[in-house]
Amino acid sequence: MDFYSGGSLFVHLRMEKRFSKQRACLHAAELVLSLAHLHSMLSMYRDLKLENILVDSKGHIAITYFGLSKEER
Known part of the structure; x- marks a missing residue:
């Protein structure tokens, strides 16, 4: 697991x-690419908010907390 020292986007x-x-x-752009990747894996992310987006030391983001996610069959 990567470490995101920058805290949340919030x-x-x-x-x-x-x-x-x-x-x-x-x-x-990074958010759209991340959500498109999840969609391509038939996964629906259902808790998108600034608190669930982390920022790394270079300013790039990552989506966290997949507790409400749903996988399509």
């Missing part, structure tokens, strides 16, 4: 109040 947005356009686009 904390980052709360501290910074607003992301730059470049950073917002990076996070949005």
